Amino acid sequence: MEGNTSMRVLVNILDGLVRSARSRMPATHAIAGRGHAMWMERPEAELELSATELCANGETLLVASADEGRWLLPAFMAGLRRVKMLDYATPADLLRLGTELSTLESTIASIGRFRDWLWADGAEGFEVAIDDSFSDDAEAAFLDFETQKQQLLATRMMAAETLCADGVGVASRDLDAAAHREEFEVSLEAYCHRIGEGTTEVGQPELERLRGSCNESVAWGDGQVYLALAYPSLQAALPPEVLAGRMATLARRRADARFLGLVATIIERGDKAAQALLAALHAADVGQVLSRGLPADDDVIGALSRLVRLGRNDLCGALLAGLLERCHSERDYARVVAAAIAGTGSEAFCRALVEECLTPDAAFVLVRLLVHFKAPPHCIAKVLPTLPTASALRFLVELPTPQLIQVTPAAEKLLALAPTDVAGKALEQLLARNERRLTELVGRVFLTTTSRSWSRPLIARVVAALAKDGMATQFLVPLVRNTDEQEDVRIMALNLMDGDPVAQAQAVRRSVRSAFDAPGIRACMRAKRRRLGEDHHG
Amino acid sequence: MVEHTTEGFDPIDEVSRVRAVITALHLTMKTAGSHGPQHPLTLQAGAETAQAVVAARPPLAIQFIGQATFCDRSLIPLDIQGFHLSQQLARALHVLDLHEIEFEPGFDARGALALAELLNCPTTQRAGAIWDEIPHLHLSSLPGARTGLDKVDVDVEVLAATHVSLAVAAADSLAAEPADTPWNWRTGMAIVRRLDRAAAATAAGAQCALELVPGAWSPARRAVSSVLHVLLALADIGASSAAARGAAHAALALTVRGLTRRDGLTVGEAATKLLPALLQRPATQGGTVEPHIIRVCSLVNLLSPESGEETVNDPILQLVALCYDLELRRSPQGTNIDLSFLDVLAWAMRIPVTYGPWPALLARAAGLVPPGSRVRLADGAIGIVLEADAADPLRPTVLVGGQVRRALHPVTLLSATTLGGR
Known part of the structure; x- marks a missing residue:
């Protein structure tokens, strides 16, 4: 859509929003959403107001009439001259502006109220330029400045005339009283001396630091939260969604340890208001915003550890997930997260996680860290399912045997559900470690899985390992006696049990079902029974 | 009429x-x-x-x-x-x-x-x-009217003095309200706006006008002084307008409700007393409260010891506390003397730890020899400082006996005790 045309559409939507808000139509929210989306597509768009026109880039887009743009004149009278949407504005911000414009009238009270609203930053999400209002113009016109000037001169003359070279006597009573007050111990000579020495100077770096501190004062950000939580009477006027929106804006500007500390304070309060605010913060994506902006420093590590110790909640879960995601591409953050895990312990860290928030990349980083820190198996088991199967199996086979054994249920499930080629590779690697417990794990997977999809070499390898490790009774007997199992597999298993006559005898025991077996397996069983009988008698 | x-x-x-x-x-x-x-x-x-x-x-x-x-x-x-x-x-x-x-x-x-x-x-x-x-x-014809968007120039000193005078009158109306009435936000905002415009027109003129306003240093006048100095200090370091407005409005409310003609509450006591009045504001039509109002309430809450929050080194809180304390000490209890801004500023410069870097910064912003200060020239004449050059503050422009002079030699600073106050 051409630039000017889209601006015209935007202006029409804005005017429509105001009219809709005035009529309290149900579609007002939807119109605000559409207007917001459209304005976001043109972030540089700035609307300029005159008394009867709305312009952009010098082109008139809306002319006030009885039906359209009725709000322009009173808004202009209030001093509003330009409006620009900021990049963090939300549809709720546009709705708020439209609602305020819809109530505007060309009366002193109304334009005064709107002007105060603008001055008090009521137009959140927007950058507004405000000039003198009509009331200011009237004041300037109706004030008799000539008289004011004469009064000023007279005042100065009067003040000057009270001074004389001899000074003025001070009542002794006042001097006596003054002697007891520290304010009167002031030495202006000392002050003059300081001026002369230049010790009143403040360096530029200090000034810049101070400016930043003033603009980010605790009173503006954190203080609002403390206030809202401390005074329930304010909570109706400052609902969690609004407060969370302001905090999200703050987080975009100032994601740091102090902000994390603020979140921790909210969690620690634990009351209904705090919980509502936490939920709203999560809904406003503050966790993600923080994870993208936090610096990798020691203060953040400390603050993060404090948060982790407070346990699981959606906001922190999203924060941790975002940080882990960041570790994948920015190594510095691995240090931060690793330090947090080291400081709080793997268990506490895992408790604070929300698995649903973990992307595969984040889970990948996390499992590596958990393995590095020798995390309890249940922590690893918790995270493994969030990984893609191949990645999860890769971690599994790298785990030390004691840890792997303790995540056996998760491991068995993964191996059973994995594609054959992926699972096969993992099983081979496990068998290659020649550890009885791992062989036992493989055996359990073997029994629970439909091995029809497995390759013959793999099956042979597994069966041989089970036989070698003396697990014939546990795994191979059920295999041989399973009439649903493939014939050649049963025969292979039966042959490999030659070294374990006790198990083999169990496997070849006659049963009703075995009468209906395939001829090959029946013949093999008969041969084994004969051999066992000869061995027994021999 | x-x-x-x-x-x-x-x-x-x-x-x-x-x-x-x-x-x-x-x-x-x-x-x-x-x-x-x-x-x-x-x-x-x-x-x-x-x-x-x-x-x-x-x-x-x-x-x-x-x-x-x-x-x-x-x-x-x-x-x-x-x-x-x-x-x-x-x-x-x-x-x-x-x-x-x-x-x-x-x-x-x-x-x-x-x-x-x-x-x-x-x-x-x-x-x-x-x-x-x-x-x-x-x-x-109305001389102050404008045609279209063209403004008629008004002498900046007159403009500043007018705004200061009107601000003091408005602050008087606030001070006359009982202590437990809800804070009048609109009047408060109007006062801060006026003083912002006065300071923008001429900071020296605004300060001078305030020091020379006839009459006693009522709580209202001292409140206006505190607002003006907050605005000057924050403008000097380039703080945002939102921060300046919030701090200035908080200073106004604290001094109006915390000071009496002689002495007053500590800033913490004033904050504790003021906060309920601030929180009584009804919500706007949309059911929310403007950010500026929340900032002011938040700042006052943090100054109150009852908030329990550790914020000792926050610079905005330090500045507001400093400007409040300066006005608190301007009219000491048990005396009939009102100090000048120079007097209280010199006192604050002796104890910088409490207020961080602000005493020096306030001196820089207000003028090392603030307008309205009384000085003695080398020839013995006593005058009122109208403006002082930051590079050469001890040779200010002075009003002496109705004439404006530039001091050729370093002046001697005079305190209110020397002059007997008003």
Whole structure:
């Protein structure tokens, strides 16, 4: 859509929003959403107001009439001259502006109220330029400045005339009283001396630091939260969604340890208001915003550890997930997260996680860290399912045997559900470690899985390992006696049990079902029974 | 001054009547311009204008200031059509350097036609001959009015002094309210806006005006002083306007409610006492509270020991506390002496730890020898500092005996005790 045309559409939507808000139509929210989306597509768009026109880039887009743009004149009278949407504005911000414009009238009270609203930053999400209002113009016109000037001169003359070279006597009573007050111990000579020495100077770096501190004062950000939580009477006027929106804006500007500390304070309060605010913060994506902006420093590590110790909640879960995601591409953050895990312990860290928030990349980083820190198996088991199967199996086979054994249920499930080629590779690697417990794990997977999809070499390898490790009774007997199992597999298993006559005898025991077996397996069983009988008698 | 009776008076109806006057006068002007003064349409329009004026119950004065229209100095709400009509009348008047039409009882159709003819005059010379002959009508110019968007220059010192004076008057009204009444946010914002404009016009002029305002250093006057110094300090370091407004408004509310004529509460006590009054503000139409109001409440809450929050080193809190304490100490209990700003500033410079870097920064922003300070020149004359150069603060511009002089030699600073105060 051409630039000017889209601006015209935007202006029409804005005017429509105001009219809709005035009529309290149900579609007002939807119109605000559409207007917001459209304005976001043109972030540089700035609307300029005159008394009867709305312009952009010098082109008139809306002319006030009885039906359209009725709000322009009173808004202009209030001093509003330009409006620009900021990049963090939300549809709720546009709705708020439209609602305020819809109530505007060309009366002193109304334009005064709107002007105060603008001055008090009521137009959140927007950058507004405000000039003198009509009331200011009237004041300037109706004030008799000539008289004011004469009064000023007279005042100065009067003040000057009270001074004389001899000074003025001070009542002794006042001097006596003054002697007891520290304010009167002031030495202006000392002050003059300081001026002369230049010790009143403040360096530029200090000034810049101070400016930043003033603009980010605790009173503006954190203080609002403390206030809202401390005074329930304010909570109706400052609902969690609004407060969370302001905090999200703050987080975009100032994601740091102090902000994390603020979140921790909210969690620690634990009351209904705090919980509502936490939920709203999560809904406003503050966790993600923080994870993208936090610096990798020691203060953040400390603050993060404090948060982790407070346990699981959606906001922190999203924060941790975002940080882990960041570790994948920015190594510095691995240090931060690793330090947090080291400081709080793997268990506490895992408790604070929300698995649903973990992307595969984040889970990948996390499992590596958990393995590095020798995390309890249940922590690893918790995270493994969030990984893609191949990645999860890769971690599994790298785990030390004691840890792997303790995540056996998760491991068995993964191996059973994995594609054959992926699972096969993992099983081979496990068998290659020649550890009885791992062989036992493989055996359990073997029994629970439909091995029809497995390759013959793999099956042979597994069966041989089970036989070698003396697990014939546990795994191979059920295999041989399973009439649903493939014939050649049963025969292979039966042959490999030659070294374990006790198990083999169990496997070849006659049963009703075995009468209906395939001829090959029946013949093999008969041969084994004969051999066992000869061995027994021999 | 135009008198106007309010007996049996409906303000909404009055607005309608004034609108009718504007509409009728506009029509008469146009008709006279296009058809001539003797045309029947013009004569009829003139008669209708006179009727409209009578219905509006003269005497009444209509002012055309910039793009606004007032009746007896009250803004007339106009719709778009009314606005266009009034602007055409305004332009016609402004060509003649006129801004106000005052109708008296007895104004008639003949006067309306003459007025219409005058509005169609291209020059003041020709118009002058007409308007002297219009009975029951006065036309005047308002020196402070502006034409369109062009501003008429006003001496910046006068502007600053005017705003300071009006701010003190408004602060007086706040100080007169009982301590437990809800804080009047609109008045508070208006005061901060005024002082912002005063400081923007001339910081030195604003300070000087405040120091020299006749009368005692009432809590209201000290409140204005605290606001002014907060604004100056934060402007000097380039802090955001949102931060400056919030801090200034908090300082205003604390000093208005915390100070008495002599002495007052500590800043923590003042904050604790003030907070309930701040929180009584009703929500806006949308059910939320503007960020500025929350900032002020938040700041005051943090200054209160009851908040329990550790914020000792926050610079905004330090600055507000400093400016409050300076005004607290300006009128010490048990004496009849009011200190100058120089006196209290010098006191604060002795104890920088409590207030961080602010005493030095405030001295820098307000002037190392602040305007309004009393000094002794090398020849022994005593004067009032009007302005001091930051590079050479001990050779300021001084008012001595009604004359403005630049000190050629370093001056001696004088405290209020030397001068006996007021």
